[in-house]
Amino acid sequence: AVTGARFVLAALQLAGAAALSPGSCAFEDSACGYGWDYAHLPWVLHGEGHYISVDTSYEGEKAVLSSPELYSEEWSCIRLIYQIATTSETLPDPARLNLYLRQEGESFDRLLWSTKEPSDSWLIASLDLTNSTKKYKIVLEGEMGQDKSASIAVFEIKITPGYCIECDFEENHLCGFVNRWNPNVNWFVGGGSIRNSQSILPKDHTLNSELGHYMYVDSVYVKHFQEVAQLISPKTTAPMSGCLSFYYQLKQESSIVFTVYLRDTHGFYEEIWKTDSALSADWALAEVDFHAPYPMEVIFEVAFNSAKGGYVALDDISFSPVYCSNQTGMRTPFNPAVAGCNFEEDLCNFYQDHKDGPGWSRVKVKRNVYRTGDHTTGFGYYLLANTKFTSQPGYIGRLYGPTLPGNLQFCLRFYYALYGFFKMSGTLAVYLFEENHVVQEKIWSVLDSPKGVWTQAEISFKKPMPCKVVFVSWCKSFWDCGLVALDDISLSLGSCHAAEVLMPNPGECTFEKDECVFTQKKRGRGSWHRRRGPTPTSYTGPKGDHTTGVGYYMYIEASNMVYGQRAYLVSRSLRGTSGKQCLTFFYHMYGAGTGLLSVYLKKEGDEEEIPLWRRTGEQSISWLRGVIEYESDRSYQIIFEAIRGVSMRSDTAIDDILFQAGPCLEMEEIQFSSGYPDSLNEIEY
Secondary structure: OHHHHHHHHHHHHHHHHHOOOOOOEOOOOOOOOOEEOOOOOOOEEEHHHOEEEEEOOOOOOEEEEEOOOEOOOOOEEEEEEEEEEOOOOOOOOOOEEEEEEEEOOOOOOEEEEEEOOOOOOOEEEEEEEOOOOOOEEEEEEEEOOOOOOOEEEEEEEEEEEOOOOOEOOOOOOHHHOEEEOOOOOOEEEEEOOOOOOOOOOOOOOOOOOOOOEEEEEEHHHOOOOOEEEEEEOOOOOOOEEEEEEEEEEEEEOOOEEEEEEEEEOOOOEEEEEEOOOOOEEEEEEEEEEEEEOOOEEEEEEEEEOOOOOEEEEEEEEEEEOOOOOHHHOOOOOOOHHHHOEOOOOOOOOOEOOHHHOOOEEEEEEOOOOOOOOOOOOOOOEEEEEOOOOOOOOOEEEEEEEEEEOOOOOEEEEEEEEEEOOOOOOOOEEEEEEEOOOOOEEEEEEOOOOOOOOOEEEEEEEOOOOOEEEEEEEEEOOHHHOOEEEEEEEEEEEOOHHHHHHOOOOOOEEOOOOOOOOEEEOOOOOOOEEEEEOOOOOOOOOOOOOOOOOOOEEEEEOHHHOOOOOEEEEEEOOEOOEEEEEEEEEEEEEOOOOOOEEEEEEEEOOOOOOEEEEEEEOOOOOOOEEEEEEEEEOOOEEEEEEEEOOOOOOOOEEEEEEEEEEOOOOOOOOOOEEOOOOOOOOOEEO
16 A cells, blocks of 8 residues: 555656646756756756755856757746855855846847845746747856855746746745735635635635635734735736736625735836725636836735724736737837937937927038047937037027826936036936926936046936926037037836846947956957046047946057057857857047957867958047958857057057847948048038
């Protein structure tokens, strides 16, 4: 009989294992096709404890675990049950666990999630994977940091079709939903064989049986007026909008308020649903339109007023990407791209009020060594206010953006440059105009900035009513009328701070934190340096970086080098892919003695480096955009080589390197050019 019982248990486990979807693993007796990278630390499978782990008993920086090749055309949810154990809490470089998505055709892995939070027991992370037609792998990376006694364990990886905010509460991890603990009222798991409440339901909704589970909250322990219990969903990790539905039962003797909120990363609550009926003795379906363009949690909140309040039960939360009913007047999700512009073609959706006169002009500067060009490419169009036509005292130029919907959090970014003012403060300001144009609120104004450098501004805002962004340039007196330039306006959903929390773009390097995937071939006199602000020698090098105007770039310091000396910046080995790849970057070659800047492709196993792009001699006082299309089906490296020119005025710089899969959307006219175009210093209108 004992063997029989054991056999049944084993059969149950096998059935469970068979039901696991591809990419899922409970690490019971195998790693389910997950493999580790032998170039790094080993993962150890603990079959009896059902987990796989890595610790500091071996020397090494990290351990890498990658899934078999996966494919899913529908939206799916990755749930990861893990633990980081450590002895010391406050290390500058703690152990962390990262999860990457490795897509077919991409040279870079996309970081989806990262944590360094140590804990005494397992934690759960839920990550939405948007539908895609590309094959992919999940890559887990355990970084040991400087911790001498850390260990990282992964108990289960589960990839299921559907959305992470959906749950039927049948599994012990409750899909990552958590109760916010309150001394008196809390959400509990009901059903199954649990009989621990005075007002328990006979059946759940999922299985319609007493074995099924649901969540419930009961008033029996309420001590104070307005006690609140909250059940909090996992945070959404991808933009989604559609219909959120759930089943609930509500039994009340005195008033219960059952509300559903959305909460963003700043802690702002937005109510999206509230019970209207006093009673529902059976499971009732609730449906509510749901719009989460940036990370949000769904909060199910029940407020009681007395211990005789009654109870609320909840089950089967689900989501559909189609709105609940077409009659609700929910518009298609707002696309923030309509409120951005790089002014290369026209003013996009921006306009001027003709009462103000022609305040802003769209202009372009040919490449030259006196006057900065635009921010987008260095030789394109930007907007200029207070030009020679309009600079009379008291003059104001207004540029209006398109109408933005209310009640959404936005991040506005743009670049500005100021010339010829004695006092800069207040010469450029940004206002929000509410639709009726009666109310206007100043949300930003320039204080001080380096002269003639494209500087980035970032502003987060959220208004209850629809509004427009207005750029206002102001010239107070004839003696202090300089030029105000504006370019590359972009708007995104979510706050600017949330964007920093979001994962960086794979394949992008702005040199703000470090040198990213690049290393020096040899350090020393002929080397690239990371710097911010102007270079030490006058009449050569940039005044600021391209990313923000006040950040970092890489450059060669010609005064430390001799004529013809070379400096190499080499990428790490990048994954080869079939099909074209596009590399864009910004380069700065200003100075009468400027030498050469070249970009090479070096394929694995080849001695020869393939030249992709080259510029010789002084090019412009601006950052110019370089665009290169290339292919490599083998692992490869990209090399930036700078050669010092004839004089000290030969500081060459690069910034904002971006690798993208697929052919380049725009190409440069010339890949190999020497010399400098005709020195023209006029502005074209």
